[in-house]
Amino acid sequence: xxxxxxxxxxxxxxxxxxxxxxxxxxxxxxxxxxxxxxxxxxxxxxxxxxxxxxxxxxxxxxxxxxxxxxxxxxxxxxxxxxxxxxxxxxxxxxxxxxxxxxxxxxxxxxxxxxxxxxxxxxxxxxxxxxxxxxxxxxxxxxxxxxxxxxxxxxxxxxxxxxxxxxxxxxxxxxxxxxxxxxxxxxxxxxxxxxxxxxxxxxxxxxxxxxxxxxxxxxxxxxxxxxxxxxxxxxxxxxxxxxxxxxxxxxxxxxxxxxxxxxxxxxxxxxxxxxxxxxxxxxxxxxxxxxxxxxxxxxxxxxxxxxxxxxxxxxxxxxxxxxxxxxxxxxxxxxxxxxxxxxxxxxxxxxxxxxxxxxxxxxxxxxxxxxxxxxxxxxxxxxxxxxxxxxxxxxxxxxxxxxxxxxxxxxxxxxxxxxxxxxxxxxxxxxxxxxxxxxxxxxxxxxxxxxxxxxxxxxxxxxxxxxxxxxxxxxxxxxxxxxxxxxxxxxxxx
Amino acid sequence: xxxxxxxxxxxxxxxxxxxxxxxxxxxxxxxxxxxxxxxxxxxxxxxxxxxxxxxxxxxxxxxxx
Numbered sequence: 001x002x003x004x005x006x007x008x009x010x011x012x013x014x015x016x017x018x019x020x021x022x023x024x025x026x027x028x029x030x031x032x033x034x035x036x037x038x039x040x041x042x043x044x045x046x047x048x049x050x051x052x053x054x055x056x057x058x059x060x061x062x063x064x065x066x067x068x069x070x071x072x073x074x075x076x077x078x079x080x081x082x083x084x085x086x087x088x089x090x091x092x093x094x095x096x097x098x099x100x101x102x103x104x105x106x107x108x109x110x111x112x113x114x115x116x117x118x119x120x121x122x123x124x125x126x127x128x129x130x131x132x133x134x135x136x137x138x139x140x141x142x143x144x145x146x147x148x149x150x151x152x153x154x155x156x157x158x159x160x161x162x163x164x165x166x167x168x169x170x171x172x173x174x175x176x177x178x179x180x181x182x183x184x185x186x187x188x189x190x191x192x193x194x195x196x197x198x199x200x201x202x203x204x205x206x207x208x209x210x211x212x213x214x215x216x217x218x219x220x221x222x223x224x225x226x227x228x229x230x231x232x233x234x235x236x237x238x239x240x241x242x243x244x245x246x247x248x249x250x251x252x253x254x255x256x257x258x259x260x261x262x263x264x265x266x267x268x269x270x271x272x273x274x275x276x277x278x279x280x281x282x283x284x285x286x287x288x289x290x291x292x293x294x295x296x297x298x299x300x301x302x303x304x305x306x307x308x309x310x311x312x313x314x315x316x317x318x319x320x321x322x323x324x325x326x327x328x329x330x331x332x333x334x335x336x337x338x339x340x341x342x343x344x345x346x347x348x349x350x351x352x353x354x355x356x357x358x359x360x361x362x363x364x365x366x367x368x369x370x371x372x373x374x375x376x377x378x379x380x381x382x383x384x385x386x387x388x389x390x391x392x393x394x395x396x397x398x399x400x401x402x403x404x405x406x407x408x409x410x411x412x413x414x415x416x417x418x419x420x421x422x423x424x425x426x427x428x429x430x431x432x433x434x435x436x437x438x439x440x441x442x443x444x445x446x447x448x449x450x451x452x453x454x455x456x457x458x459x460x461x462x463x464x465x466x467x468x469x470x471x472x473x474x475x476x477x478x479x480x481x482x483x484x485x486x487x488x489x490x491x492x493x
Numbered sequence: 494x495x496x497x498x499x500x501x502x503x504x505x506x507x508x509x510x511x512x513x514x515x516x517x518x519x520x521x522x523x524x525x526x527x528x529x530x531x532x533x534x535x536x537x538x539x540x541x542x543x544x545x546x547x548x549x550x551x552x553x554x555x556x557x558x
Contacts, residue, residue, distance in 0.1 A: 009544040024524070029542070033528065046539040047531060417537050426534035437524040439547060450554035453525055455546035456518040462511045463537040469530045470515060475522035485531075485538060487511025 005454060006441035010433070014043040016358065016367035018306035018434075024447075026434035033432035034369040038332060039354045044461065047429035048371050049414035050421045053407050054400065056112035059390055062413070063424035068113035070406040076102035077126050077377070078402030082133035083384040084140050086154030095387055098133055098140045098152055101406060102126045105142060107156045110387020114408075118158050123147055129323040129379060130184075132268060136175025137200040145171035145184050151200075161201035168193075168203070172268040175200075176227045177249060183234070184268065188212070189220030192234055192246075194254075209251050213244055223268035225278045225289075233278055233289060235271060237264030238322060241282065243289070263287045269325035269380070272335045277355070279303070281324055281337045285311055286353065291360045303353060306366045310339075316349065317342050327381050329399050332412075333357070336371075338378050338401075346377035346404070373422050377404040386410075417464060435473075462487050510541070521550065 008028070015029035016039070023032050029043075037045045050062070057064030071078065080100040084107075085093045097108040103121040106114045124131065124147040131144040139159070143149040149167050153159045161167055170193075171184025180200035185191045196207035213221055219236040231247040234256075241264025248254035263282045265271055270281040278289040286304035302308065310316045317340040324347065326337045333356035340347045354367035380402040386393045392415070399411035413419030421427070437447040445451060453474055466485045471478060518527075525545060531538035 004548045005546055006548070007544045007546045009542065011542045023526070032526075040539070042541075044539050044541055047537050418535050420535050420537055426532060428530055428532035429538055430528060430530040431540060432528040433526055433543070435524050435526045436545070439545070441547070441549075443549075445547070445549045447523065448553070449549055450521055450523060450551040451525075451547040452519075452521050452550045453545065453547045454519050455514060455516040456527060457544040457546070458513045458515070458529065459541040459543060460511060460513070461509045461539040461541065463539060466531065466533055466536040466538070468538050469528075469532075470518070471528045471530075472518045472520075473526045473528075474520040475524055477520055477522070479518055479520060481515055481517055483513035483515060483529075485513075485536075487513055489511060 007457075008436070008439040008441050014357075014365070016306060016354075016365045017369060018366075019310075020306055020308045020312075023434040024437050028433060028436055030365075030434055031431050032434055033430050035431075036371055036427050036429040037369050037431060038334070038352070039357055039367045039369065041356075043357060043367070045431050046461075047420060048369070048427075049412045050419045050427070051373070051401060051409035051411045051423060052413050052419070053423050054108075054112060054389070054410045055407075056389065058112060058410065061424075062419070062421055066112070068115060071099060071101035071106045071114050071116075072104055072406050073102070074405045076104075076406040077379045077404045078406065078408055079126070079128060079379045080131040080133045080142070081380055081382040081384065081400055081402055081408065082135055082140055083382070084135055084152070086138050088138055088154045094154065095385070096156060097384055097387075097400075097408075098142075099402070099408065100124070100131050100133070100142060100144075101402075105150075105152065105158070107152070110385075110389060112389035117152060117156055122158070123150060130171055130267060130269070131380070132172035134173040134175055134180065136173075136180055137178070137198075139200060141173055141180065141200065143170050143172055143182070143184075145169065145186060149173075149182075161203065163196075163199055163202040164204035167201075172223065174224045174226060174232060176232055181224060181232060183221040183224060190215040190217075190236075192221050192224075194251075207251065209254070211246075211254075211256055213256065214242065217242070219264065222265045223271040223280070225271060226273035228273055228278055228289075233259065235265035235280065238266045238283070240264060259289075260292055263292065266322040267324060270321075270337060272326040272328050274328050274330075274335065274355075279326065279328075279335045279353075281321065281326060281339075283311075283318060283321060286337070286351075288360065303358070303360060303366060304351075304368070305362075307351065307368050310351070314342050316340065317344075320347070323347060323379075325380055327383060327399065329383055329397070331397055332399075338381060346375075348373045348376055348378055350378075350381075372427070373401075374425055374427060376422075378402055379404065458483055460485060460487065516546075521554075523554065
């Protein structure tokens with residue numbers, strides 16, 4: 001190194017993704033591309049985990065098509081997934097995955113096989129993207145806003161209400177205070193109804209009831225949170241958007257108060273409840289209840305401000321956001337939403353927000369990344385606990401994705417590098433730093449000065465005999481090379 | 494399989510670290526941006542950070558014509 005040479009170092013990575021700001025004003029540890037990566041606890045940028053086809057052969061073959069892997073046909077959409085633990089009167093629960101695929105309802109004892117619960121074409125239509133599963137009362141209630149809702153019993157049989165009248169047609173439901181709260185009624189869009197306590201089938205008895213929430217305000221009841229600090233949060237949309245809080249323990253003291261206007265939810269499935277916050281996707285961006293209440297529902301409070309170009313420049317298909325769905329992945333500290341990129345036909349971008357690293361305040365660093373799968377549509381997804389299909393990971397929460405080919409993918413395949421594929425397909429992890437113009441070396445070198453660049457040093461966690469492509473753009477000229485991910489360590493002399 | 498942790502022997506915290514030098518990233522200009530990508534099937538990448546080696550040259554650079 002000549003005596004005139006200096007260096008500029010960006011230490012590990014405590015900067016998130018920002019595709020909306022001028023790239024020359026960002027700190028050097030920010031990213032302007034973060035595709036197929038996740039942020040580890042120190043901010044390291046690591047290739048995201050892969051996915052295997054959920055099947056009995058998944059441990060040895062990521063693209064396994066073992067018997068009973070495919071539900072209905074290879075062109076059927078898996079449109080809802082849930083993890084159903086039924087206790088009944090036994091202290092030992094039974095685990096089942098429940099899936100709605102095509103127009104059928106399936107179950108799996110978490111062993112890698114699917115079987116239909118009843119005859120095919122028993123529920124709704126393949127194209128419905130508002131299909132919801134509610135676990136409560138030792139049942140899974142299946143609803144889609146169009147078809148007559150039905151329940152799956154702990155014995156994996158279809159059952160309907162046995163008390164009073166049948167349920168009305170509704171879109172989705174939550175289980176709270178031993179009652180089912182259901183909404184999105186096909187005949188009463190502002191209704192928010194509840195069943196009797198301890199009987200989700202009793203929707204008309206003396207202990208059941210109903211609210212109507214700002215009827216005629218131009219919106220319908222679109223979604224409802226999981227129980228959150230003893231309350232339910234009810235979201236109207238999809239046009240103006242208002243949020244209401246329902247609290248109380250019994251019908252005589254149930255009360256409903258408005259919380260905040262704006263930020264309309266578009267789909268119940270895009271509402272994500274975690275133990276500390278409620279997140280949702282709107283036509284304007286991504287929001288959280290804590291952030292909105294604390295900082296106001298103005299744009300600066302959007303959690304998605306650093307990736308606002310997705311909405312503002314329509315890089316995602318805004319008209320298809322009502323089909324987006326969200327998830328919470330507790331062991332990776334992310335919440336995320338599956339959206340459709342503009343100009344494409346599949347929902348296959350997962351925009352992921354790492355809430356553990358991010359600062360939700362306006363202007364705080366936000367750690368976003370975009371996970372992109374290839375040639376596949378994901379109509380739904382959920383975090384399910386692994387069953388005996390993979391004894392090494394039993395009870396681990398793994399992210400599962402529905403597909404449009406009758407299969408479910410199981411994610412979190414990163415215990416060794418052999419899992420870094422999507423059902424056998426490679427995917428590319430890419431990070432790009434901002435355009436750096438001002439360098440703080442021995443002395444500050446300003447934007448206007450010419451620099452003679454004479455090398456790049458990359459710091460990484462050695463993973464194997466792999467390489468990465470490196471591309472540097474100096475002004476408008478590109479230099480491409482590769483680096484060994486085994487690394488150096490034997491300087492001359 | 495998860496790594497085995499042996500009390501009083503194994504190291505808590507990360508100790509895997511290395512670097513790669515690319516002296517061929519060499520040119521003159523006012524700005525630089527760098528992209529890393531890894532597209533191999535079953536191949537990993539975990540980036541910590543980076544350094545850029547440079548010399549300050551012309552304070553008022555002249556453009557090529």
